[in-house]
Amino acid sequence: MMQFRIDQWRAWAPGLDSTDDWRAWCRAPVPLTDAQQQPDVDFLPALQRRRLSRLARMLFHVAWPLAEGHTALPLVFASRHGDTPRTLALLDELARGEPLSPTQFSLSVHNATIGLWSILRGDTSEMSALAAEGDGLEQALLEAGTLLGEGAPAVLLVLAEELPPALYAPHVDDVPFPYAVALLLTPGDDWRLQLHVGSGPRTDWPHALNLLRALCDKRHSLEHHWKNRRWIWSRTAA
Template identity: 35%
Template sequence: MTLLQARISHWAFWEDRDDHAVLKSGTSGHIAVPIDDMNNANLARSLKPAWRRRLDLYGRAAAEVLGHTIRDGDNPHIVFASRHGNIDRTLKLLHQVATNETLSPADFSMSVHNALVGVASINWSITQSHTAISAGNDSLIAALTETLCQLTSEDGPVILCYVDLPLPDIYQDQDPNDISGTALAIRFDQPTATDGKMFWFDPIPDHDPAPMPHRQARAIAACLGASSKTGLHLPGKTGGWIMQSND
């Protein structure tokens, strides 16, 4: 695989770590001051109220970062990724089935893996295609690979959106000790675009086990907010990337 290039003009990263929820964002020429107290009540204010009410923390965190990468009149492709999707809603549905309760229509519709992208498409009038990915610990890396591949074959921007929350208590032993709620969105534009910081993406071999995606999302956000050109290694079980600024 050859070296790939892309411009990144907008990005946003939300993390809820140790009950401290912070939003970081930036553009090609400006890094915004981090915003504290970005809890469920303060997220996704850019959504229309009717749609915002349908979303829980999972959906609002994703919508918040996505909103920072969408421009007025935009029509981007979206690559959405999550390890487990909205597993809280899925567990509610399983409990309702096990106890012979009527399934909640809202939980049923919003538990679909790409439900958030559907809400975003309606809210921001996006008609372009989207892709939904779930690939275990490779979910973020797989989404990055898909985004770069789409950028080589599609016109216009491609937005990567990744989100995951800690697993519910019943599955808590499957999460690492440093797990955090994480949402990341990055707007990728063609190398010929006039706006955005140029990055190189160099493929690297497989790495097993793959690093946890919440750590990789944190590292990508730190890279996007830094002024250095130090390359960032993003390994995955099925291949990975070195990400490096070229500006």
Template identity: 35%
Template sequence: MKRRRLTRLAKMALHVAEPLNGEGQLATVFASQHGEVGQTVDMLDRLLAGEAVSPTRFSQSVHNFASGSYGIHFSNTQASTSIAAGSDTLLMALIEGQSQLSADQDVLVVYMDEPVPARFLTPAEPQQPAMALALRLSLSASTRLLARACEAPADHPPLTSVPWQVLRMLNSAAGGVVMQQERQRYHWSVSR
């Protein structure tokens, strides 16, 4: 019954988060540049058409829906934060997660986004596919993901999705890439 009430985006987030839960409860940081944009746009279209919108649909459109769903589904009572920061969303979520780390407390960071309706994209913006990425941050982790501000030219166009590039880096050999984000260029790198 609980699963039926989840949106596609929340299902994606919980699907990638579950394998990283481990034993015990984790503080969480949920991040999404656009949140439940599909739910929100559909709800606004219905309002413009003079149709009623259900309270359930509204509750599914808020930015912390996935975070709240995670807490309910996994009976997690630890602190949870929801982040939205434009193209810097993943970086800000990782900074927030790092700020909560301690020797005896790992932090689960979950990034998720779904495609933005085409009518909201400019001709220069590529449509990004849906994605969900979960990272368990730990002070004892052997893999390090670093992001440092830099002045070097970007390796990818400014509109390339940072989370997709980070995911590619994490799935390949150690290396790095410079990406233009909303206000700054960052050199992202992975070391193992």
């Protein structure tokens, strides 16, 4: 069992940005239309903004405000699918025999975004990029909990998923729309996470979105099943 406190949270999806937006969606969750909206990252220099994919923009948009006031803040980033549009574009160029852009290639690797984050914030804290399965949120939380246990006063956890290109869509059924969720975690016992062996029904929404519903509804418990892992979340504080 691990214990922690969710000090603050932020999330973004097409048409959903503010806390009130998310509360309204959580009361009646529905699929969202992706019109290729871009999260606002005007706080970054223009030259750097142009290098960011939408997945990276989502991370910066939700995480930057939570990092304000922290000169050193460990970061755990998790994404099951990563930046699939950029990766597919590179594969397409290879298939056509075209030379690859060194910049695009360097930015396509899974940890490129947290590298840019470290550079732009001037933060050399420990940072990790995880490529987990359907329980990536919990896997990232275990990583963050380890950092808290080692004495970090706070850890930033970000989970983000981009809508896959049409070519991948028949094989990816767990990204209903692009979204990013950021949690500022601190030591405490407001929340507890336990892992048990056991299977159960798959939820209608990715678990990061189900967690937002629990936070907005002030729910005191929720479960997440993935393969033979049964994750039990419980809240001890009101």
